[in-house]
Amino acid sequence: MDDTALVIAAQNGDREALRKLLAKHQDGIYALIRRIVGNDADAYDATQEALLAVVRGLPGFNRQSRFSTWVYRVASNAAVDQLRRNQRNPAPSANLEDDYANTIARQDAHTPSFYTAVEDRLSIDQALQLISHDFAMAVVLRDQLGFDYAEIGKILEIPIGTVRSRIARGRRELAQILGPLRHSGAEGTNENHPTSN
C-alpha cells in the first residue's frame, strides 16, 4: 500500500494504517535527524517528536504535496528544534577538545592547526555539527536520503537555486573540515583541500 492510500486510511481513523505509515518513514526520519543532531539520544527524542507532530498534523494534511515531502519537513523542523533545545540547555562537553575544535573552526576555518588537532577523531557527525544546520540539512537530505533538488526545495520550502547553493556550500565546508581525514586515508591528498587552491 502506498503512502497515499495509507494516509487516506489513517485520516479516516485506521490506526493500523497510521502505524504502518509511521513505521514506513521512521528509519528515514531517524537517519535525517541523527545526522543533524549528532547523537543517538537526541535523535531518538527528536524522531519521536517528529512522529508525534506527524500524527497530530495528519488530519490537516491536504495531500497536495507528497506525504514524504511533508513528513521530512516536519522531521527537519524537529531536528532544528532539538538543536535549539540543546543550545538553550548546553550539556557540558565530555570532550573539551571538541569544544575547542568547534570554536577554532568557527573563528578561522583555515588554521592548519585545527585540522591537525581534529583529523584523527572528527567524524562526519561532528563535522556536520560545525556547519550551518541549513547547509547540513540540505546536504543530508541529498546525500543521506537521496532527494533531488526539487524535492529538497519543497521540503525546506526554499527555491531550487538556494538548494543548490546550500548543498555546495555545505559540501565545501565539510570538505574543509574533513580534508585531513582524506589526507590520512588511502586516497586523496591535501592538494585537493579547498583551502590550498
Add this chain to the structure above:
Amino acid sequence: MTSDTPQTPNEPPTPQGSESEDPQDELVSSVLDGEASPEEETQVRAQSKLFERLSTFSRVASAVGAPVAPLNELSARRMLDEVMVEVVPGEDAQAPPRNTRSRWQRPWPALGAVAAVILIALAVPIIGSLNNSDSAKQTTEEAGVAADATREAHDSDSAASSVRGHASADGSTDERASDESDTHAPSASAAAQSTWLGDFDTVEGLANEALRVGSLDNALDASGALATDDDSGTAEYGSANPSTTPADRRLEEEMAASTPALCPPISLETGETIVERFAGRAQGVDYYVLVTETALYTRRVYFQQWADCESHEIVP
C-alpha cells in the same frame, strides 16, 4: 548558474574566505548530483581542477551518505507504541506499558541528573564536606541508571498533582515537590518522605515499579497496590505518612550510619520537574529513586545508592 544565498537569521558566521573560494563549487556539486546539464558535466570533467573538486565532493557525499545505524527493532516499536498511545486515545490496551522505556543509555547529561536526583532523595542532613568529590563522581558513574517513559499529558498532570498531595501529607514539604527546579538543600525529613517500593530482582524492575506507582492517581492508592502486589514479604507499604513505615524507619537508621559523601550538582532540563521520590531495593542494594517529568511529558527515573551521597544541589 544560480548563486542564491540562504537568508536565514540564525545562520552562523561563514568561515572566513569561504564565500570567495571556488565559485564553481555549485557547478561541481550540481554535476555530482546529476542536476547539471550535459554541457556543464562535460565542462567539469574536462578541467582537472574541477574534476579534482568533483572527487572531493564525491568523498564528502559518500561520508554524509554512509548508512546511519537504524533504531533497533525494540526501540523502533517502542517509539511507535508511545506515539500511538500519546496521540490516539484508546491505544493503551494494545501498547506495552509506557513506563518500560529504558533510558539506560542516555548520555552523560542524564548521568549528571542522576547524581543530583539521587542527592535529593538522600535528603539527610548536609554534613558532607567538599573533600570527597572523587568518590562521589565514581559513585555516580557506577550507580547512575535512568529510565523514563512517555506519558499522556493528562496523566502527567494528575500524577504531578498526586505527588504534591503525597508530599503535603507529610506536612513539611508541600512546595518542594512542585518546585524542585529551585536550588535548595533537602530537608532532613526528605528521605522519610520516600515511599518504599519493595525488593526487586533487578534495577529495571524497581524502575518500572517507580514509574507505575508514579503514574497512579494518588500515592496512597499506589502504596496500597504495592502492598498487594509484593509477595516477597520484604516490601513495606507506603502511606500518607510514610515515615512511620518500618521500611522507612529502617532506611533512616541505615542512612544515619552511612558514610557522608558529597554528590556533584546536577542540572535538570528546562521544564523537568521532580514528581515523586521512592526508595527500594534491587539485587540487595538499597536505592533512592526519583521520578521526574520533562516538559515533553517524558518520565525519567533516576537512581542512586542511598549510602553514597548525603548532600545535593539542583541547578535550575
